[in-house]
Amino acid sequence: MAPLVKLRSARDQMSAIERRIADYILDNAHLLRDYSSQQLADALGISQSSVVKFSQKLGFKGYPDLKWSVGQAMARDGAQPQAAQAQAPQAADAYRQLEQALARSKAAAEEDTRALNPRATIEAVVAALDACDKVFVYGLGDDGLFAREFAMRLSLLGQLTVHHADPVLMTTSLSAVRQGDVLLMFSEFGKLPQLSQISRQFQDAGGQVVSITRHTANPLRAHADLPLVVSAHDPSPAIAQLLYRSSLQTLLDFVFVLLSRTASGRDRLLAANLERVQRLLDS
Incomplete structure (x- = not known):
């Protein structure tokens, strides 16, 4: 490292x-x-x-x-x-320099993110998702975009998924939590009080909380059962946000690929669901 x-x-x-x-x-x-x-x-x-x-x-x-x-x-x-x-030499113009600098920054952030999430943690997250009856997925704002997209991909794998972007709706859904269920909590900074409240209530009901946050000290990460972290460091706040999104997507893609291969039937189910969705879009 x-x-x-x-x-x-x-x-x-x-x-x-x-x-x-x-x-x-x-x-x-x-x-x-x-x-x-x-x-x-x-x-x-x-x-x-x-x-x-x-x-x-x-x-x-x-x-x-x-x-x-x-x-x-x-x-x-x-x-x-x-x-x-x-x-x-032709890359000396500002356009090419900016393009190459962004590509290098993204590659470095993704490499750091891989190093910060040990294999044991990634495999534990995949095992928890594979074994649970229901996956609850929650995220607000920009985090909600990643939460919604990942919830859809879990559904394509045949996973029963409960997704909300409203803290009140997610709180009311906690009555359905059973032992071993998993909550994926997306929050870049992990500091909003309602995140910790929902997380603790989910754990009290017997579920496991997987947090996805920046690699910073924050309450959500500190109290999660399985914390996943994203590296995104840059002097420019705009670039740092882009690095976070890029690294987060790469991390989620890897978790999804691992999960799709935990059971022999998952890849076939994914293909069948994608075909059904395509037929719906074509009709």
Whole structure:
């Protein structure tokens, strides 16, 4: 796992001092090569030993190893656009540069998202969806668009799906929850109080909650049984939102493909349902 991704993935389990160190490195990764452990400690107002222990806790031999790893990652990222320009001089115009930069950012965000969601977690989500009687799907706003589309795809696989974008309707539907049912809760930031309320009520009824949020500390992710996270970091809020949507879609696509192959009849059922839908659209 890339060092900066490792920092982001471990941040929620860090102490207050460790989070300060992690945030400083993430914000100033391009300057880290010029900092000794003592200089970094002085910049943060902490002891040098705290920096060393932080590095070792992340699995590095020490601070120099961490600094070298971050420097290598930054060098790789910086070399990619130069290589692209050398191979294609005609891409020097602003149009092509923007197109290539967006493609690289999307690829990096999707790679980080894959690294942040361990195989064990993905397989546990697929197993829970495969074994449950009903899947409840909830999302508001932009999250609701992904929730609705994924609920439809689950239905095409023959999964009994309850989808709502209204918190009141979802709350009333909780009376139908049975042991082992799954709630997919889509929320980019996971901070709305009603999300946590619905999540807790669903768990109290015996269901499992799968949260899909940004890779940030948030109440919904903290209390979910199975949290899925999306990496989308960019200085531009507009680009960061695009990265979130792209990475989220890739993550959902992979879960869907895995689920479609958990039982031999699912792929045939999917094909039959798609054919019925097409006949309806053609009529």
